[in-house]
Amino acid sequence: MSLISVRNVWKEYDDTVVLEQINLEIDQRAFVALVGPSGCGKTTFLKMLLSEEQPTRGTIKIDDAPISPEPTADRGVVYQRYSVFSHLTVLGNVLLGRELQAGGPAGTLFGRLFGAEKALAVAEARELIAAVGLSHAESRYPAQLSGGMQQRLALAQALMGRPKVLLLDEPFGALDPGIRAEIHVLMRNLWNERALTIVMVTHDLPEAFALATRVIAFERRRNEPTDCGRYGATITQDFEIWPRRIPAPLDSLKPPGRDDPTPQTVSYRDDPVKTGSAA
Amino acid sequence: MRLINRRPVPRAARLLALLPFAAVLLAYVISSALRLAENPADKLLPAFSSFAAAIDRMAFTADPRTGDVLLWLDTFASLRRLFAGLAISTMVAVVLGIAIGLLPYLRATLGGFVTAFSMAPPLALLPILFITVGLGEAAKITLIAIGVTPPLVRDMALRVEDVPRQQIVKAQTLGASSWTIALRVILPQVLPRLLDSIRLQLGPAWLFLISAEAIAAESGLGYRIFLVRRYLSMDVILPYVAWITLLAFLMDVAIVLLQRRAFPWFAEARASS
Structure with a gap:
């Protein structure tokens, strides 16, 4: 069964139709890239997935339940800019992803963690910071980081919130090609190793094809000046990348416990295997 | 070189910052001396000695009346x-x-x-x-x-x-x-x-x-x-x-x-x- 289900979604502003008749099913652990010319509504679509905007018609469901009308912790996001908080250090930024979810009276009142819970979150934050390669910069502020490092930090922070779906809005668009290639490797590893379903908006086609399991193009079928916005964009292409990219099964990545039997073989294959619903 | 590209060295910048203060002070001292020379009882621009006395007081x-400074x-x-x-x-x-x-x-x-x-x-x-x-x-x-x-x-x-x-x-x-x-x-x-x-x-x-x-x-x-x-x-x-x-x-x-x-x-x- 698919994780995200978009049924007959339209988005209109006053007289202008931005998106029409969007139908989309996104599987668990898919990596979907949304591409299209600028102004075709792909960012609007992402905003609707995030509940920053509401569809004019149609429904968006995650796990078969309609999404909340406001942004919630089940959907994480990384923007091209302003994704991290300039008043917090690297560690503080990542930690915030857990602290803001803290329950109990102290968490609700102060938005902070205390004692053992905090120590646990700090350990987890350090692990994520290491995973994105920022361990040496733990106590720096975002203004002291390069653009690529800031986006790595934004990824770690979003992952700390344990979202079901990670939404990326042209996250690497402002980076130099070299840095971008590095962060692509990181992105692919993160996707491979964690239970992540990713929807990424990008205007960079090579990036879309390099990272995604599925590339979806938004386009206006009719775009005559005389139409005056009466026709919106819709999905015109829906490629699955071939050979299929299949993420590693999560349990294969956990190091075996001390008392576990020694694994006989690697439990997943590199080569494309067609498995049921995996995209 | 254009004026917008000419910069003072740091030391000169500090001296320049002091310049207007010094100019005002100098203008005051001169005017005060001129007025006092004409009328020793002038109250408008007192000499620095009167300031010292007033500050001390x-x-x-x-x-003497309330005991407060x-x-x-x-x-x-x-x-x-x-x-x-x-x-x-x-x-x-x-x-x-x-x-x-x-x-x-x-x-x-x-x-x-x-x-x-x-x-x-x-x-x-x-x-x-x-x-x-x-x-x-x-x-x-x-x-x-x-x-x-x-x-x-x-x-x-x-x-x-x-x-x-x-x-x-x-x-x-x-x-x-x-x-x-x-x-x-x-x-x-x-x-x-x-x-x-x-x-x-x-x-x-x-x-x-x-x-x-x-x-x-x-x-x-x-x-x-x-x-x-x-x-x-x-x-x-x-x-x-x-x-x-x-x-x-x-x-x-x-x-x-x-x-x-x-x-x-x-x-x-x-x-x-």
Whole structure:
């Protein structure tokens, strides 16, 4: 069964139709890239997935339940800019992803963690910071980081919130090609190793094809000046990348416990295997 | 080389900064000497020896009638009023400014009211304050608070609205409530900017303080200079004005240092945005 289900979604502003008749099913652990010319509504679509905007018609469901009308912790996001908080250090930024979810009276009142819970979150934050390669910069502020490092930090922070779906809005668009290639490797590893379903908006086609399991193009079928916005964009292409990219099964990545039997073989294959619903 | 590209070396820059002060001082000394040569009893531009005598009388000798050293008595009374007024304004500005900037319902309700209220000239409200809360300390503190709070609140609300929308959405995707967004995202980011706007409001705060003291008080820096004005005591007024200016300047410097110390991230974040 698919994780995200978009049924007959339209988005209109006053007289202008931005998106029409969007139908989309996104599987668990898919990596979907949304591409299209600028102004075709792909960012609007992402905003609707995030509940920053509401569809004019149609429904968006995650796990078969309609999404909340406001942004919630089940959907994480990384923007091209302003994704991290300039008043917090690297560690503080990542930690915030857990602290803001803290329950109990102290968490609700102060938005902070205390004692053992905090120590646990700090350990987890350090692990994520290491995973994105920022361990040496733990106590720096975002203004002291390069653009690529800031986006790595934004990824770690979003992952700390344990979202079901990670939404990326042209996250690497402002980076130099070299840095971008590095962060692509990181992105692919993160996707491979964690239970992540990713929807990424990008205007960079090579990036879309390099990272995604599925590339979806938004386009206006009719775009005559005389139409005056009466026709919106819709999905015109829906490629699955071939050979299929299949993420590693999560349990294969956990190091075996001390008392576990020694694994006989690697439990997943590199080569494309067609498995049921995996995209 | 074009004028816009010619820069003084640091040492020259420091000397240049001193130049206007020295020029004013020199002009004063010359004019004072000229006037005193013509009329040794002239009170308008007293010599520095009269200043020294006046400062000694005001700052280092107890007043024979009350036993108080007047300059310190006045300074203490004025600063207490000023700090009380600024403290009230700051607290109201933080709470109301963040609430108006962050909550659309409150912005719709209070935004226009605060703007309209900030247009009322505070000094025109002074008679109302004297009538309603009396001539005591409360009226002076209230005048400062009434004068300084509306611009601070408006500035705070604008600074809150300046926080990129993405950050507010981002905080929500990390599970924050309205309250924790205000506490953990908005408040720490607007506090250094609040210090900036307090710096700008120091001038008006002093203005309201001196005005209130001039009209009705029994002590205070403003009270004193308006009192001795009757005797044309320029030898007291000018050192008092210099002292007030120095106090205001030191407060400004203190706020800058506090901002740098308490918000180490701020200077770079502002430079890079």
